Amino acid sequence: xxxxxxxxxxxxxxxxxxxxxxxxxxxxxxxxxxxxxxxxxxxxxxxxxxxxxxxxxxxxxxxxxxxxxxxxxxxxxxxxxxxxxxxxxxxxxxxxxxxxxxxxxxxxxxxxxxxxxxxxxxxxxxxxxxxxxxxxxxxxxxxxxxxxxxxxxxxxxxxxxxxxxxxxxxxxxxxxxxxxxxxxxxxxxxxxxxxxxxxxxxxxxxxxxxxxxxxxxxxxxxxxxxxxxxxxxxxxxxxxxxxxxxx
Amino acid sequence: xxxxxxxxxxxxxxxxxxxxxxxxxxxxxxxxxxxxxxxxxxxxxxxxxxxxxxxxxxxxxxxxxxxxxxxxxxxxxxxxxxxxxxxxxxxxxxxxxxxxxxxxxxxxxxxxxxxxxx
Numbered sequence: 437x438x439x440x441x442x443x444x445x446x447x448x449x450x451x452x453x454x455x456x457x458x459x460x461x462x463x464x465x466x467x468x469x470x471x472x473x474x475x476x477x478x479x480x481x482x483x484x485x486x487x488x489x490x491x492x493x494x495x496x497x498x499x500x501x502x503x504x505x506x507x508x509x510x511x512x513x514x515x516x517x518x519x520x521x522x523x524x525x526x527x528x529x530x531x532x533x534x535x536x537x538x539x540x541x542x543x544x545x546x547x548x549x550x551x552x553x554x555x556x557x558x559x560x561x562x563x564x565x566x567x568x569x570x571x572x573x574x575x576x577x578x579x580x581x582x583x584x585x586x587x588x589x590x591x592x593x594x595x596x597x598x599x600x601x602x603x604x605x606x607x608x609x610x611x612x613x614x615x616x617x618x619x620x621x622x623x624x625x626x627x628x629x630x631x632x633x634x635x636x637x638x639x640x641x642x643x644x645x646x647x648x649x650x651x652x653x654x655x656x657x658x659x660x661x662x663x664x665x666x667x668x669x670x671x672x673x674x675x676x677x678x679x680x681x682x683x
Numbered sequence: 684x685x686x687x688x689x690x691x692x693x694x695x696x697x698x699x700x701x702x703x704x705x706x707x708x709x710x711x712x713x714x715x716x717x718x719x720x721x722x723x724x725x726x727x728x729x730x731x732x733x734x735x736x737x738x739x740x741x742x743x744x745x746x747x748x749x750x751x752x753x754x755x756x757x758x759x760x761x762x763x764x765x766x767x768x769x770x771x772x773x774x775x776x777x778x779x780x781x782x783x784x785x786x787x788x789x790x791x792x793x794x795x796x797x798x799x800x801x
Contacts, residue, residue, distance in 0.1 A: 448720075449720065450712060475777045476777065527709070528706070529710070542782075544789045547790070550776065550777055551768070551774050551777070552775040552776055553775075557724060558724070560723070561726040561728065561730055562726060562728055562729045568704055571704075572707045575707050575712075578721055578723050579712070584720065591774060593768035593769075594759070595768055599744055599748045601726075601730045601744055603731075604734040608744065628752055628753060633778075646702065652702075654706065656696070658696075
């Protein structure tokens, strides 16, 4: 008898794990927002707040300790501005984005729901493929927001879709539940519809660095104005208005 | 007047593009990876609506998501990948039952107040 060993094609897997953590000084909305991401992305490992905002070089090490090859770090400034770092560790790149207009899943307006830990579809609009920073961002977000099939808590079905769209040079995020049955005709022909689950947020890319939380800047958004500068300008204009009226 | 402070330019993004492409090459997932490993779809259109027009903006996102879900469903069928959750499969949801109950209550309250005002 001859043993015929069929050379089994080794299945390539998409192995991703994401370290999720924040700086000190996040407010309740930011905290809930992070909890939402943790609930949606079962391949994340949440860690305690990072003590120092000046030692981001600790993060790749921390990711390594947790067997993570990605990091999602939320940096709160002045208790009101939120920045998100999406990085590949240990070799980079890292993308720094400004997070705005956060709506969490707790809000009662979004009526959708999905399985905890189910793998979400990822949808990117065409604009991501039109610029080099867009293509890189799409690649990194695919690693971070795509739940790998091997994730411990992943479910074998698909019931929601995460969309990333570029509009007004910002990245808009939405998350919808996929409903395949018409609630009015449960036995009728399947008709796909969507119900928003949340969270919602808008990201403005600021910079892309070559390394993980360090290295040379390879992209910087010329249109980005820091929220502090915007606020101070508004205040100054208000002050000028008063000054003009007085004189 | 529009509040736009002076913009600073530090990096030539043309030069940066070459670096970005090189970096993307180093982290790119194996192109032979089956679709079921990433579940990523691309919407063949760009979104061009007025940002401040909430209704049309959300509609555009909805259309993108619906297109993505439908594409994914046919891709899943091609890959023999289970898509639809059977109706007898239950597991923990991201929103708890009590939270969903509050959402339902709010919807009921809303429709009741509409009825009252009619």
